[in-house]
Amino acid sequence: MQLPQWAERFIHHAAADLGLDAWDIDVAMDREPGELSGNLASVEFDCNNRRAKVTLRTDAEDSREWRVTIVHELLHIVHARVDQAVEDELLPSLPREARRMARRMYGNAVEALVEALAGRIVDLGYRRRQ
Numbered sequence: 001m002q003l004p005q006w007a008e009r010f011i012h013h014a015a016a017d018l019g020l021d022a023w024d025i026d027v028a029m030d031r032e033p034g035e036l037s038g039n040l041a042s043v044e045f046d047c048n049n050r051r052a053k054v055t056l057r058t059d060a061e062d063s064r065e066w067r068v069t070i071v072h073e074l075l076h077i078v079h080a081r082v083d084q085a086v087e088d089e090l091l092p093s094l095p096r097e098a099r100r101m102a103r104r105m106y107g108n109a110v111e112a113l114v115e116a117l118a119g120r121i122v123d124l125g126y127r128r129r130q
Contacts, residue, residue, distance in 0.1 A: 001029040006062040007070065011054070014071055018078050025077070026053045033057055040066070043073040045080045052077045064122060072118035079110065
């Protein structure tokens with residue numbers, strides 16, 4: 001399925017606004033993106049090569065919810081180097097149970113932060129362009 005024009009334009013502008021110009025970001029459509037059923041989108045990234053792939057569910061439509069979802073995924077790319085440092089440098093030094101708990105706590109905290117920022121960024125962008 002082809003990426004809708006609104007999504008292509010929005011992703012291009014949002015990525016630039018978030019300072020992701022140096023990243024090569026591919027965008028794809030899939031009926032079920034990511035590992036969890038019901039996801040609207042997912043992201044995969046390679047920090048060393050500054051490459052990422054954002055996958056949107058095929059029913060993406062131009063709405064606040066979808067714009068927040070896209071910014072949410074792009075913010076994960078912005079945050080990728082921090083995630084990589086935590087995963088590669090911090091977590092391996094912890095005992096197995098502590099590592100599992102720390103990974104879960106870190107993941108939950110990042111998701112909450114990214115979701116809050118994504119909504120705020122989209123709302124500010126709407127106001128700025130009106």
